[in-house]
Amino acid sequence: MFQIDRKITGRLGRAGTICTPHGAISTPAFVAVGTKATVKSLTPAQLEEIGVGVVLGNAYHLYLEPGEAIVRRAGGIGAFMGWRGPTMTDSGGFQVFSLGAALEASGRSKIAPQREHPNKRKNVGVFQNRALLANIDEDGVTFTSYKDGSEHRFTPERSIEIQQAIGADIIFAFDECTSPTADKKYQREAMERTHRWAARSLESHLQLTTDNSQLLFGIVQGGRFEDLRKESAQTIGSMEFDGFGIGGSFDKRDMGNAVRWVSEILPEEKPRHLLGIGNPLDLFEAVENGCDTFDCVAPTREARTGALYTKHGRINILNARYRRDFNPVDEGCACYTCKNFSAAYVSHLFRSGEILANTLATIHNVHFIVRLVAGMRQAILENCWGAFRKAFHCEYRE
């Protein structure tokens, strides 16, 4: 199911191959985010042309719309969205908590808002978070739809059932995703609950599965605390998961450390996915410290605001200087956008509020990240990781 093709000398990082029913994923690999069974503004044909290897949908969103039964009837998320390659789904844990907050912020909540993050709160019980419209108990979470305020409930068993219906090649255990700033007491509570939910997710998956083709990844939590991360890696790593997710509740500056602590403990022969990380410089940290795949909305979300990656750093295409810049967005880039259009044209599309602005910018950003990660893989295979890393960092400014 996973093979290591070559390791970075003296580091935890490696190039590998994950086999799925819909083809192999060459790692390290950037996983394009397709929350609602679409990578925003791109067709599957464009994803293929870019060289995207795998797409990640979201169980929470697809459960709400169109509903997992429809996705199953369509033949699973890949068939539904016309994507022939491998797919993953996130369990919905993160959204169950975070989108309650979005609903509240939009003013549709009748409950008096409490602006604190759930993990900072002192005055409400640990297992109840009325402000975010999500009530956590040992069994699961009752939450309110961000769409219409209706009430729903996820448990580890229900999340697995939904993810099996959605039918991605790789699915995740249902976890509680905490804030990077949560105190240690809360991180431990959430981590221990995540461990119990992991065991239930695994048991449920093994009971419900009709074949063994769908891979289940357990999720390591523990925030920025070394002892918690290691304990979580030990506990989750000892369960019979097919691979592992590393929950992203740490500050940017803690990320490399947290990933390293975890990767040193997790079984080497199983793949590791870092949840929610995708900034170019972060990717070097992640890969070097043993992550095989990672998903992030940044390349697509930033594209839609006109923030485009170039070898010299991120630019804002709405800056006046690009109105008359007849060069490509990133000189030498081989993406469809850079091969066919000038920065002036992309700038014009953004200024005119044209839909195509999103498409061309997203193609460029996703291509940039996919090529960067493909370059990392090549560098590992050719044993020149250090030189590759150095060359990129010399040119790229955040």
Add this chain to the structure above:
Amino acid sequence: MFQIDRKITGRLGRAGTICTPHGAISTPAFVAVGTKATVKSLTPAQLEEIGVGVVLGNAYHLYLEPGEAIVRRAGGIGAFMGWRGPTMTDSGGFQVFSLGAALEASGRSKIAPQREHPNKRKNVGVFQNRALLANIDEDGVTFTSYKDGSEHRFTPERSIEIQQAIGADIIFAFDECTSPTADKKYQREAMERTHRWAARSLESHLQLTTDNSQLLFGIVQGGRFEDLRKESAQTIGSMEFDGFGIGGSFDKRDMGNAVRWVSEILPEEKPRHLLGIGNPLDLFEAVENGCDTFDCVAPTREARTGALYTKHGRINILNARYRRDFNPVDEGCACYTCKNFSAAYVSHLFRSGEILANTLATIHNVHFIVRLVAGMRQAILENCWGAFRKAFHCEYRE
């Protein structure tokens, strides 16, 4: 420059070929509307795959953003937007009048609104239309930008200068586009002004042009009145234009007649473009009565609202029945959307407000119209126009 390949027996319609510096246009041909140098939501690669033969930009919009100088610097509209095929630009006459109204409606005007159409008005001078923020005089029109309220002026000479800078293969004389409901007195005044502006457009074009590659089409007006239409066709048809536009100021039910009156008079050996018509059933009327090309925003604009063409008529993909319809939008359709996605998926994208909904719906609608018009051409070439028309009308319900 234009050759007739075959005529419809006993009718004015014909199949033909227009030669341009960027390739031949096989007629009848649907011209995809790319107002701001983009066919909304589609890449040029998608336009090519659909089989679009020619794209129409708009001088008014491109003058305001990014400005015609930038389009010229980019190498003209085709190079700017990455479209290798033939292009046209509308002169901006229609927008100069109609978008003043949009500005006023949005509440940005400081002038007390007068809700009447300019051609219905009684209390203001014929040559002044403050309500619409456009002042018409014999020399040209002073108007207010719909973007920022700034004041601008178009004359026939200025429109030609702008269109030469934008550099489309086929450009149009600057005209005054009237309302279908305008009274005959005003239609005559506007028509006669359009004739004087046509002569100035032509003279200006011949003076300014550096080669003879850019084709200039004169525009026939005259509303729904037979005598005016014939007089206009006579006058404009006798000028040395490379082809002709037929201004669309008539009701739907008058369209076939108006086009026939004009086509009978216009020189047979020159191409005729019908402005702003694109509904499937209207296209049969237009082609049968002698039009070679036509542009319309309907297929793209309606696509973005979820109104999709099928062989049985137009459907609303947001209708509940499509949530679980795992067939293509239009069974047997060979477009990218129908070959790769179900109606359920397209419906899901619309319900979720996803950008890709626009793209897939637009691909389908434009493909539908392009294939329909290609079918008309084939039917003319194979001398079976009547049978083709009948077969389509039997199935298609508006």
